[in-house]
Amino acid sequence: MRKLSERAFAIMAVCEETKRYFGITVDEDGWDQYRFMWAFKIDKDKGKKEGYDTKTVTGSVTLDDEYPGCPYCGEKRFYICQCGKIVCYHGQSRVTCPNCGQSGTLERVEKIDLKGGGY
Numbered sequence: 001m002r003k004l005s006e007r008a009f010a011i012m013a014v015c016e017e018t019k020r021y022f023g024i025t026v027d028e029d030g031w032d033q034y035r036f037m038w039a040f041k042i043d044k045d046k047g048k049k050e051g052y053d054t055k056t057v058t059g060s061v062t063l064d065d066e067y068p069g070c071p072y073c074g075e076k077r078f079y080i081c082q083c084g085k086i087v088c089y090h091g092q093s094r095v096t097c098p099n100c101g102q103s104g105t106l107e108r109v110e111k112i113d114l115k116g117g118g119y
């Protein structure tokens with residue numbers, strides 16, 4: 001694992017397939033530029049206690065070469081729900097967020113395809 005900067009933090013994510021929560025270690029490359037470094041299993045309560053659920057990313061995201069993807073389903077693609085959670089994405093056109101229950105169609109699929117973009 002690459003060395004993290006002092007601006008690194010962790011956020012909560014949720015797997016749409018297994019409905020389980022996990023954490024993502026995020027480093028900041030620059031203003032609104034984030035890099036997903038690592039993913040790890042954590043339960044929702046623990047993540048909350050650690051304050052991980054108070055943060056989210058807004059801006060462009062790149063994946064580090066070593067980023068392993070979701071610890072449950074192995075998926076590296078994701079979308080950011082309006083509730084702020086990162087949710088595994090498996091290419092389907094209609095998604096339901098396991099965290100807030102919101103469902104909808106993703107219109108800007110190309111932007112969640114890990115290439116960054118102004119999500």
Ligand SMILES: [Zn+2]
Nearest residue numbers: 015070073088
């Ligand atoms: Zn998953």
Ligand SMILES: [Zn+2]
Nearest residue numbers: 081083097100
């Ligand atoms: Zn949500």
